[in-house]
Amino acid sequence: MTTAFSSPAAPPSEAAQRDQRVFRVLLRALSYPGRVVLLPALPSAPAPLCPALAGLLLGLLDLEAGLWLTPALDCPPIRSFLTYRAAVQFVATPREAVLAVVDDPAGLPPLDAFHPGEPACPERSTTVLLRVPALAGGPAVALRGPGIEATATVAPRVPYGFWDQWARNHARYPLGIDIIMTDGVGLVGLPRSVGRE
Template identity: 75%
Template sequence: MTAQASRPAAALSEAALRDQTIFRTLLRGLSFPGRVVPLPALAQAPEPLCPALSGLMLGLLDQDAGLWLSPGLDCSPVRAFLIHRASVRFVTTPREAAIAAIGDPADLPGLDDFHPGEPACPERSTTVLLRVPALTGGPAIALRGPGIETSAVLAPRGLSAGFWGEWARNHARYPLGIDLIMTDGIGLAGLPRSVGQE
């Protein structure tokens, strides 16, 4: 086999390793809620999709996971990119989604619009990936719950005034409810449904 012929396989291997690294980073974020975890090096993605959201999606997607894109992200270049990189099934409503990607907090539907899971299968809920302007510098919220030894404070910018009230209702449904991962393109912070506010 020539070196030229082996390049696509090598590139695919690099992409797979990057996806695995991002997945492990995501798990750290969910294991330590409220902690900002630095993202590894990210591959480029077509606009308006940022590399961070792209990496998180590719780390989570499989052929069974329905993906919903917010209107600001749902365009031909983004769909073509994701189809090229992953086995992806697009869905038309947030409720159908196993994974939802939102590129701007202004495009975030009400949390009740996503699937909360089912009593027999809570894991069938939606995992929401949200790009925010920054993970620091916003109103500080003290968090409590599994994975937080004493307390954790998260201060993302750009969330709506009613977001934390919605999150309290989401937490109250535990073990049902959505899980949320926020990113500012540099790091990520996980908010599993098991975590509430002090």
């Protein structure tokens, strides 16, 4: 079967194996915050959804994962692509989202617009998938926390004021959001347990 936005769909077993590989890479990025982890082969996706964000979504989505897309991504081709390949429930606001996808750092809402979880269930917070122009070349920041032996230095190209917002997010731990950044080739995980030194 073919679609208007991709080559013939991969056989289910091949697609499932690809999704599992992406999921394992994602877990490695979150287990070792600040470390750049390279992505495996990725699915094709309709523009403007990049293959890296598509791969992450297909590895994470399930029926309970309310998904919020930035306005640029919330369009019929992308909705069709995701519903064809995964169980997905679209939500209208960042606060409702279990998963949020931001394709441009300039369109990133304030971090406190996302759901931080609840004291009894901190795991109900939002995970944000953020596409950045590059995972290097921005202001260098030292991170400290679980999964980091001493400190980890990162320099993704993120909007001005991002790291101040991140410090406030970390101060709410165990509440707060998690962020996975990608430049389309690699991932950097920022779990809420990690703070700026």
